[in-house]
Amino acid sequence: MSGPDLLVLHALRCVGTAGLTRLAATTGLTEPDVESELIDLAVAGLTTRNADFAVWSLTDAGRAADVERITDELESAAARPALTTAFDGFLVLNPELLDLCTAWQLRPADGVMIANDHRDLSYDARVLDRFADFHRRAAVVCAELSAALSRFGRYHVRLTEALDRTRAGKLEELADSTSSYHAIWAELHEDLLATLGIPR
Known part of the structure; x- marks a missing residue:
């Protein structure tokens, strides 16, 4: 079963740049839980936030991490x-x-x-x-x-x-x-x- 960090990371991969409301709808998590995961992912260098528009997106490292984690999930x-x-x-x-x-x-x-x-x-x-x-x-x-x-x-x-x-x-x-x-x-x-x- 996918953990919340992977759900949020992969949601950004699938929807592109998005705010908390859309990511919560996509993942089924609450907005505070989504935000918490995004902050942790940002600390790891995998996501970034555009403060002007209050939206998040993947970094290049985040995209690479998603590919690796999703492939691991699929194969395992x-x-x-x-x-x-x-x-x-x-x-x-x-x-x-x-x-x-x-x-x-x-x-x-x-x-x-x-x-x-x-x-x-x-x-x-x-x-x-x-x-x-x-x-x-x-x-x-x-x-x-x-x-x-x-x-x-x-x-x-x-x-x-x-x-x-x-x-x-x-x-x-x-x-x-x-x-x-x-x-x-x-x-x-x-x-x-x-x-x-x-x-x-």
Whole structure:
């Protein structure tokens, strides 16, 4: 099981520069716990804080340390075969997710695509139904990932929460915010590439 220091270090690797709120959401830790880990990592030379914007990022040493620690985690758990299989399932779903996000942001009108202003409730409902079906299939992949490495379990929780927030009326939570379904899916993609050592 990943310790909090690795969770925070790797979250920065996957999301890039970020503040405490986003890192807490990503890791499932409280903001004070995230900050404590970041300070310890900074003392070790692995993270740095931009005081002007109250955000943190990895140093070059931090990026190298993450690669080493994540690889050690993967190999010690003998999880590479299972994670590789689950990643194949992710790659099957990935183009569909991108198409669904486009359908949420744009809609057809008189033969052309226009920005979706979300006034056509029946159109939005159809897209959300498709998202719900996608999410059921994504849950299977997420379960395979978390069975291989428990830290991947956080993704299904976060994806479900983003979909629930969208259904509750926060329409930006599907594809247009850093906490959106799309953003979390992109983090998962980055995490899989980083964990398996696959270059972009």
